[in-house]
Amino acid sequence: AERSPEECQVLSESEDIVRELERRRKRRERLRRRQEEVCDEPEELKRKVTELAAAVRNAKHLVIYTGAGISTAASIPDYRGPNGIWTLLQKGRTIRAADLSEAEPTLTHMSIACLHKHNLVQHVVSQNCDGLHLRSGLPREAISELHGNMYIEVCTSCTPNREYVRVFDVTERTALHRHHTGRMCHKCGAQLRDTIVHFGEKGTLRQPLNWEAATEAASKADVILCLGSSLKVLKKYPRLWCMSKPPTRRPKLYIVNLQWTPKDDLAALKLHGRCDDVMRLLMAGLGLGVPRYDR
Incomplete structure (x- = not known):
């Protein structure tokens, strides 16, 4: 009711754009509702x-x-x-x-x-x-x-893989596609790696x-x-x-x-x-x- 005749004319000539904007508005509203926290009585x-x-x-x-x-x-x-x-x-x-x-x-x-x-x-x-x-x-x-587990690092050179369960975070130096922790296996001397699976990676370790x-x-x-x-x-x-x-x-x-x-x-x-x-x-x-x- 608040639209002027000119505005109504523009909207009527742009049905595709109006339809797309309405679709996006509904999608935003749906996403907002999904993010809301609901508590049962x-x-x-x-x-x-x-x-x-x-x-x-x-x-x-x-x-x-x-x-x-x-x-x-x-x-x-x-x-x-x-x-x-x-x-x-x-x-x-x-x-x-x-x-x-x-x-x-x-x-x-x-x-x-x-x-x-x-x-x-x-x-x-x-x-x-x-x-x-x-x-x-x-x-x-x-x-x-x-x-994965941020307190476990493993040696993949040992068979089976040797695990080290720590009381500290082993991932301080690791990141996506960079998993070596900077520590060595006490048995074979190979580099230890963390067990974390980042987005975009496929986990290959059997444990954890x-x-x-x-x-x-x-x-x-x-x-x-x-x-x-x-x-x-x-x-x-x-x-x-x-x-x-x-x-x-x-x-x-x-x-x-x-x-x-x-x-x-x-x-x-x-x-x-x-x-x-x-x-x-x-x-x-x-x-x-x-x-x-x-x-």
């Missing part, structure tokens, strides 16, 4: 966790996929949250450095280790490089760290990536629980989702995340809550105590 979250607890108890082979969202309670930033690394970089903001070696496993990390100890979780597949799953007491064979175990676990899974992952990277690994199976034979998917994920429509249940809050309720529902971390 407390009673709704409790109801959903009760349903999740039943799924965990009844699962024959439960696999957990974890992302950066399970470590935010340890003051480690995530990637796509409101204060995530990618979000801040897109806004032109600077990223503060943090000493991750001082970080301790969160309630979620300790809960996952406890669930594995009680045979309720068979395997954990993690995108995180922070080493907190290992610090929580989760056995090496029970975890696949798909993007442990792809073989991750693929085997996914093939056996009847339930997959995704904690704190946007799934924007994990969705690109079809082996983790049993996509070759008919839909009715794929594992049931449960997602815990405050934001939208590309797997939401396929989930049996989506819980909008913080990982520690959900896991605290879940452990209580299962009648299990959360062990304390002993450094």
Whole structure:
């Protein structure tokens, strides 16, 4: 109603441009909504966790996929949250450095280790490089760290590869396509390399990536629980989702995340809550105590 006849004339003569601008506006709005964090009401979250607890108890082979969202309670930033690394970089903001070696496993990390100890979780597949799953007491064979571990360096000249698990960050001198750490293998003298898989790289190390175990676990899974992952990277690994199976034979998917994920429509249940809050309720529902971390 506020447009002048001249403006209406211009718009009517430029239908293609108008259509394209409208498409871009809708896309921006859709992306904005997907970045918003949504929290379930407390009673709704409790109801959903009760349903999740039943799924965990009844699962024959439960696999957990974890992302950066399970470590935010340890003051480690995530990637796509409101204060995530990618979000801040897109806004032109600077990223503060943090000493991750001082970080301790969160309630979620300790809960996952406890669930594995009680045979309720068979395997954990993690995108995180922070080493907190290992610090929580989760056995090496029970975890696949798909993007490496910043506290592990290896000698690829030794057979099998010799591993060095450190209490300090081994990646200070490494970067994309530059993986030598500057230290030498005490056995053969060859240069050690980190285990990190950067964007644009393909992970080739057997450990700590442990792809073989991750693929085997996914093939056996009847339930997959995704904690704190946007799934924007994990969705690109079809082996983790049993996509070759008919839909009715794929594992049931449960997602815990405050934001939208590309797997939401396929989930049996989506819980909008913080990982520690959900896991605290879940452990209580299962009648299990959360062990304390002993450094």
